[in-house]
């Protein structure tokens with residue numbers, strides 16, 4: 286698997302699937318979630334409502350992932366995953382790692398070869414960027430998947446620097 290880092294906006298990415306840092310309601314929010322629904326149009330939200338009414342009446346649990354089509358986005362699918370809110374008192378890293386593993390599992394089910402991820406939990410959910418990057422890069426590289434390109438789309442220079450560092454530490458023997 287090739288891991289690439291690109292600066293910018295995940296909604297413009299021309300990949301098979303983009304991952305949404307959703308919340309468990311699946312009904313939209315700020316950050317990545319707001320941007321995906323704004324750009325993708327109402328079709329995505331309609332599918333999310335359907336998922337809430339059928340499979341996830343209590344919301345999508347933290348650490349899980351589910352796909353919809355991507356509306357007007359260049360991607361074919363949106364994979365919605367719910368990151369954990371950062372807690373200084375409790376180690377929730379496994380839940381954050383689970384977001385990446387579950388998203389790749391869903392991507393495999395879809396047959397998606399290229400997947401773009403944002404820095405899940407590192408916005409409104411408050412996860413320190415360096416740690417979020419380490420978990421993201423470490424988990425993706427250790428997951429068995431048929432996905433051949435994982436692209437981390439980083440919205441800020443800080444995020445890009447953190448992912449760059451995490452990737453370089455990974456390569457070190």
Ligand code: ADP
Pocket residue numbers: 293294295296306307315316317318320368403404405406407408409410411412438439440441444
């Ligand atoms: P969470 O609620 O999981 O923390 P956010 O969407 O608030 O998710 O933020 C996750 C990360 O995504 C943050 O680093 C934020 O700066 C970044 N981000 C916000 N908008 C976009 C976008 N359009 N494309 C890519 N990354 C984005």
